[in-house]
Amino acid sequence: MKSARHYFILLILAALAAWLRLSYYEPFNRSVSNYDTDRYMISSESPIFSLEFYTSIRQPSVAMAYQFVEPQSGYKLTNLSSPGDDVHPALEIQPGFDRVTALQSWLSIFSWLFLAWVVFRNIRNPNLGFLGATLILLFGFAPQMAEWDYVMLSEPISLSLFVILLGLSIELVVTLLGEQQRLSWKPIFLAVIWLLVAILWLLARDTNSYLLLPIIAVILLLAWRRTASRKLSLGYLVGAGLLLLSLFLVAARLSQASDRWVNPYFNNLLARVLPVPEYRAYFVERGLPVTEALMAEVGGNLTELSLFQMPNLVSWVEEEGLSTYFGFMLTHPGWAIGTFSDGVAIAFTENVQPFFRRNTDVTPEFLVFLGGLLHPKDETIILIVALELLLLGRLAAKTGLPGLIALSFLFSVFFLGELLMFFVSVHGDAAGIVRHSMGSVMPLRLSLWLSIPFIFDAMEIVPS
């Protein structure tokens, strides 16, 4: 049973964590940019209520943030990083971008504190709750996570929104269990906030929408089996399922219309398709215009903008490219899974941001070491997380506690969604796998620690 004293201790933990975050990292007026940063600036210039804003070259949620905090004097990109060229500058003050760093940092701090509070609330044993909250706060405020707040790309906002979404999902699921057929104001309020955060998160990175698919599947399954509808009206379930499905379809359509996927598609052609004659033949049979100029790019640098100067190629990719690639994956499942497996290994090789040089006078090495333990570079943690979820599910089934069953379900659905996002990220672009997969890898690493206190909280020990 948790008392005010326990919440007071949690408050102290949270304050210590916030102090750690504020003291051992650079000030919020510093930042570093990348080649994509100016595209966020350009995207942010369109009106928010225009279709152009949502189909621009960069993700809408990030452009929205840039527009929201832009100072009168605008942004000045003065500190450019290029990890591919081994350029890793120190953090500097870039006029205007200090506001973006501040937004990203405070959003990140709020998201991790929120998740820690939610986890603490939903674990019965106060000491296990403290352990869970501590693990989450250390995970979130380790350099491997916190340093991303200084990078002017989409990852910081996307990851923070995911953390908030996870916390809201836990609260929503547990709150819904206590409801009868007609919902009270609290779950409706939570659901509305969840929806708003989900929309922002979906529009922060194109692969995020794939997390919705297993959630939709489970909701519709529950509606079909009438399992949860003993508690909730069937209408709510079907409505929720259809709403989420609509969100997924809208997000996918906006992404497709934006042409953000074209350059990554070129990378896939250059790295995965064109070098192998058999694969090349499959695409050629379906109209891919292979020219000497195109083949000359094979084996060179990826993200090769010269391919945009090949009009036949561009028009084929826009019209037939996605369906052809999808058909190729379906007819070559071994290749699809093998490529994903290789991508997983690559995605786990790094756990720190590659964009700027850490200031070791500010961030102690021990914090980096501790963060390295919390953000493991071993892809076998995916198996460990799967085992943890199986164990949690088994315990939930044995206890028969609805709350535990619901949370076990929720974590499992998120796990499946993260794997799906991971698959799409790896196949979405042959270049930058580490960064592009981060939206899946971070949640998987988080799940490793998140499940532990819930598992042990579920255990009851009967004296021998």
Add this chain to the structure above:
Amino acid sequence: MMLLALATTLSMAIVLLSHAAPKRSVPWLVFGIGYMFLAASLVAELVLAYEFQDWAVRGFYWARIMLAVAWLGQGTLLLNLPRNKYLNYATWGLIAASLVSLGMITFTPITRAEDWFSPSQPIYWQLGEVLATNRPTRWGGLLLNFFGVAALICGAIYAYLVGNKKEWRTAARPALIVLGGLLLIIPIYWPPTEMTVIFLYSTVFAPILLFLGVSEVLYMDKGTRKPGNKMDRQ
């Protein structure tokens, strides 16, 4: 892996001590203290994987090399024979031995091998070089570990003999206790030279196996708790 081992061991210690507290159960308390020693040794091990620290080396030796197995063994015996007065005397003896060993290890000097200490190698392998333990300390540790292993094995055998052998889970519990105990004792006397996968996984699984061996978790009945409408978050 080591941090995972620490998180799981600490969680198990919390569960055990939370179970012991309301019932004022000495067996669960002793067992839980054994897990606290394991957790403390893992903290020291993590620190030493970063850099050499005097207190971490001494703390690791005291908690892991000398005491953890002994306390876990004593806890296993008490769980099976909670009202045995000789075991209760043994518990007091263990407390006294723990305090004496703390004094001994506090005054054990660190050697010059500290200069070439390698955080990337397991502390088990380097411990003999960096810590100038005297004979009473080493023999004390050996005696405590011998007692611990013997207690784990005897406790496991007793549990098997009195348990329902037809129920496979009941029959399997003693095997888990013995296996967990072996995984705890092996690195002490056959120290690994590298952070191999087997060593790291055994660090995670040894406490888990022991925990499963003594807990009733594997065959807890549905309905042991009254199902509520929601998580009774408090």
